[in-house]
Amino acid sequence: MLDRPEGLDDADLAAALTAGWGWRADALTYRPVGFGAYHWTVTDHDGRCWFVTVDDLTVDPEPADAVHAALTRALRTAVALRRDAGLEFVVAPQPTAAGQPAHRLDARYAVSVFPVVDGAAGRFGPHRPQDVPEVLELLVRLHAATPMVAGIAQRAELE
Template sequence: MRTPPRSPSATEVLDAVRRHWLPGAETAVHLPVGFGAHHWRIEAAGGPALFATLDEPSPTRSAASFEAAYEAARALQDTGLAGVLAPRESVDGRVLTEVGIGLLSVTSWHSGRTPTEREARGGAHVARTLELLRALHGAPPPGALQRWAPRVGGDLARRVEAVTDGPWTSGPLGEEARGLLRAGLARIGQAERRYRELRAREEARSAHRVPTHGEPHWANQMLTDAGTLILVDWETLAAAPRERDLAALPEAVQRAEGADPGMLELFALEWTLSEVEEYLRWFRAPHTGTADDRIALRGLREELQR
């Protein structure tokens, strides 16, 4: 996120890191990177830096699901599986601790960069990504691995229709967001009906589930200074059809991998509908028009145009 959260403060994050991971931590600096979670760089005198992340539970993603995903990611990393950057265990053996409005985790710091979207669609990079995903999909499922569960609440179109019936005074972008959602009602309803059909089909073939990252797109990848490709943000790790990850790859690769078109459509629809639901909550809540708010409004518009 581009702007620091209302809670916790950098001081509270630093105190939590000292108590649970690194007693010698000296500074916590908020990083204006990513979207959806907050991040800090943690510095300690004479020691390696840490990367702290604050995840906020929601009605469709509980605290327990974050913890299970991170524990499973740590188990995969401990087996030596390539491309996994999992949270560190705290002094009390956990991967998360409650701080302010969210759940704090830390990983080791890696110097590197996020590939550009265009770069990530290049043949050589796609081949590297596919290699990591094949290894993940073939890995023995860790004991903590949770089953994929739909991230879209029931009757989304009905709820959108009900709450957009009158003005939104929650903030400067509320009315524009409400107008976009109101205009997109028919499209939301159509997507939701198709999503339900495909969910029922997936349930009938649930034996095909494997460990999946969930969102292995370019923004959740990192090219380290050493030239290694790693996947970050493992909070969506779950047992699901491999198409959940293949949906992030070009169509030619999906065909070559024998991906089921219906399952690819299921997870494309889940992404769009879950984003719409998240932005619905976002703009009904108080907001002030920050850079994050404007990014969210642009995201809502893009999802409704898909």
């Protein structure tokens, strides 16, 4: 998202990080990157850097509570794939102090916090031929972990 979220400033986000994760944000930088959510890099009081995502729960035609429930389920799935299934390539959110994968800021917004991953962003589209074996290996490992998340992940029907 190129523009900042309506009605949410850095002070609101800093307060949400304190309320949800119990830490103080020393530096917040808005990042107009990605698709479908708003993003910041945040340095906490211990000097750790985080990638923070704010999802607008009202952009979907579904009620905000249903959107939040689906977001929470998806983030819990990522946590389980990383923690329980041992898939080190899954970037999962840092749970809140209450153990939740996201913090509901208000009726409109939910905040989630991820570790910053060093590297260069890829491009959407076909994989380079030399990367296909590694991508296939990751997909095999991901699908083999299905039993670990069967009770969490939402099933997508192919209609």
